[in-house]
Amino acid sequence: MAWLEYLLPLIFLFPLAAMGVIVLVLRYLQDGSVHSPFNAQPLHEPGQALRNQLYHAFSRLFLNGALGPIVTLAPLVYGMGRMLFASRQSWLEWALYGSLSTLLVLFYCFLLIRDFQHIQRIKLGFACAIAVGQELQRLVRPDAHPYFVFHDVPGANGIIDHVVITPHGVFVVETRARTRPLTLNEREINLVTVEPGRLRFPGWSEHTPLVKTLQAARWLAAELEQRCHQPVPVMGVLA
Secondary structure (H helix, E strand, C coil): CCCCCHHHHHHHHHHHHHHHHHHHHHHCCCCCCCCCCCCCECCCCHHHHHHHHHHHHHHHHHHHHHHHHHHHHHHHHHHHHHHHCCCCHHHHHHHHHHHHHHHHHHHHHHHHHHHHHEEEHHHHHHHHHHHHHHHHHHHCCCCCCCEEEEEEEEECCEEEEEEEEECCCCEEECCCCCCCCECCCCCEECCEECCCCEEECCCEEECCCHHHHHHHHHHHHHHHHHHCCCCCCCCEEEE
């Protein structure tokens, strides 16, 4: 019954499997969403969509950081079990277990680096959305300015960051954040050139933010005209 030599070492993997189950349960017991106590609907604060993305990114970082050591140890633990039950030791087999563990370590290191960089990008955009939301919130303070500000409005092509309703029209405000490039003297370059249909930064250019802002403004204008039965001017603003 040579197959028992390969089956019995699986017993040593049960503690690792139990730890993995505990990690998964702890992950899914967490709930980062906040609901209203009045109607149980999700609350939408400035940057709520990015807040949700940040929560999911941290959850992935937690899973990869907690499950990584468990998964990478599994081949070595199984190999040690094989040492106890195998009648002969094979260096080739041990080399296979070691190589597999090494590849798993490299793979999870890549995942952790990717998650960290993704979190940094989301945090930058989230900070930008919060800052713009705070500035827009000042518009509704004075009684002489009957403005209304809505955050994270669902649109046709995604979430609209901010919608400002004023007596002069409706404004769609989209926020984008980019890291400032550095010169050779490590000085930040705060320069953005607005061209027709394009934003030109030092070293690269983008047109997607302008296109999405224009699309959101057109969609909201059509939606308001359909509901109000009259044209409503909507202006797109990229902050």
